Amino acid sequence: MNSPxxxxxxxxxxxxxxLLCLLAMITYMDRAANGSAKAAIMKDLNDQGSSYTEDDFFWVLMAFQFAYAIFEIPSGWLGDTRGPRSTLLRVVLWWTVFVALTGFTGMTLPVVGFVGFTALIVIQFLFGVGEAGAFPNISKSLYNWFPASDRGFAKSAIWMSARFMGGMTPLVWVLITDPEVAGLGWRxxxxxxxxxxAVWCVxxxxxxTNKPNDHAQVNEAERAIIDAGRSPPAAHAGVPFAKLFASRNLLALCGMYVVTNFCWYFLMYFLPGELKSQFPEASKTLGGRIFVALLSGAPLLVGMGGCYLGGVMSDRYIRRTGDRKWGRRLIGMIGYGGAGLCYFLAAGVKLTDPNNLLLFAGLVILMGFMNDLMMAPSWAVCQDIGQKYAATVAGTMNMVGNLGGAFTGIFVTGWIRKHYPGTDGILILFTIYGVVYFIGVGLWMFIDASKPIVPDEPQADTAAS
Incomplete structure (x- = not known):
């Protein structure tokens, strides 16, 4: 008899x-919108009698950044203990409210009164509280829904989406607000x-659903693919914070992520202004200003390729060799080494050929690509070593990384830009960034994706084959 x-x-x-890629896009879109809107926001505040400059908006960004950092672990804990579905719905609805409230800045509202600069800082802090839950719970969702062999690919898709929208938001903003196109106001x-x-939430x-087993559209064959190599789910006894925080593996992962945020924040918050000030001749015409704006967003757009390639290379290495440790580690080390070298070379160009916009910007864009090679492997490591506590581990890494980025943004990058304006500041900053990236190469040597902190599923190196 024939078998079925x-x-x-x-x-x-x-x-x-x-769905999760769309969320990553919305996350970066809502975050990057502040940079596009800051001039209009500050103008509306000053029209009401304030006397702020665009430089003061830095404190608005830092309010978001600190909240985003310190609420990573609580948001990850919620995802691990209550599931990513309810947690993501809560946090996205939460931050949607505060993105909408940002639009009332500079207005006088009934009962509330004037929504001024201090209120804007509070609104952005609370916006950061919500966004803090996004990526840890995306990481937890991917752990539940994807087999170990595809985690790098899945994370690369997430970060490609995020980088794409981060790079495109300035253009989207222009299309929405330009009087010759849609003509909407910044509010x-x-x-x-x-x-x-809000539509995404619906x-x-x-x-x-939190797990594939709970979804009617997933058949047994797909569940078998997703669950390959996993142990039967055990009862959840709470997050073992003592074991997590005592893990040298996690400490190295957190230190590595500080490196990324310290060096990468320059692209997000300072590069557009620096290109305009360092190369003023290029911005004298409309076409030149558009070109400089495209160059400013290009590191994030090119970073999409780094996100994709890093995840694919990491997964492919593991499938071919069975070595999870070096499959994650090697790609991260290559990315950091390349990014550090690009910063050194860009500093050299600024020193020897200070008016060469294309070569300078090209090296900075290449730096964005090299940095993003490590994005998918680093977040895949959170799933590898965190397993059923993946959201808490990812939240810890992101919290420490963003706190480090915020502090260094104020006390290193901000201080140097203030006291060493012009070319001298660029040379100092880029040299520091290059050195820090090579420290990051060393930190990757202490990260071992084959050693889960609290073993849940079999983690033999062949699990990804």
Whole structure:
């Protein structure tokens, strides 16, 4: 008698991945909108009698950054103990409210009164509280929905999406607010961005479950693919914080992520202004200003390729060799080494050929690509060593990394830019960034993705084969 044909596996996990990629895009879109709106926001405040400059907006960004950092672990804990579905719905709805409230800055409201600069800082702090829950719970969701062999690929898709939207948001903002295109005001643009997040929540509520076993659209064949190599789920006894925080593996991971945020924040917060001030001739015409703006966003756009390639290379190395430790570590070391070298070379160009915009910007753009080679492997390590506590581990890494980035942004990058304006500041900063990246290469040597902190599933190096 002929045996029945094998069941064709469904592929619903890719629908889940698409949902999470959209969330990553919305996260970066809402965050990057502040940089695009800051001139208009400060103008509206000053029209009401204030006397702020665009440089003062730095404190608004830092309020967001500190909140984003310190609420990573609580958000990760919620995802690990209550599931990513309810946690993501809460945090996205939370930050949607505060993105919308940002649009009221500079207005006088009934009962509330004038929404001024101090209120804007508070609003952005609370916005950061919400966004802190996004990536740890995305990481937890991918751990639940993807097999170990595809985690690097899945994380690369997430970070490609985030970098794409971060790089495109300035252009999207222009298309929405330019009088010759859509012609909306900055407030309406903020409310439109908030609406996009609210629509995402509806789709997520309808399509997402915490685990594949809970979803009617996932058949047994796909569940078998996702669960390959996992142990049967054990009862959840709470997050073992003492073991997590005592792990040298996690400490090295956190130190490594400080390196990324210290050196990468320059691209997010300072590069557009520095290109304008360092190369003033290029910004004298409309075409030149558009070109400089494109160069400013290019490191994030090119970083998409780094995110994708880093995840694919990491997973492929593990499948071919069975060596998870070096499959994650090697890609991170290559990325950091290349990024550090790019900063050194860009400093050299500024010293020897100070007016060469294309070569200078090209090296900075290449630095963005090299940095992002390590994004997917580093977040995949959170899943590898965190396992059922992946959200807490990812939240810890992101918290420490962003706190480090915020402090160094104020006390190193900000201080140097203030006291050493012009070329001298660029030379000092880029030399420091290059050295720090090579310290990061050393930190990767202490990260071992094959050693889970609290073993849950079999972690033999062949698990990814």
């Amino acid at each position: 044909p094998a069941q064709e596996p469904t592929r619903f996990r890719y629908v889940i991945l698409a 309406q643009a903020m409310w439109l961005f908030a609406s996009a997040a 789709a997520f509520f309808l399509l997402f």
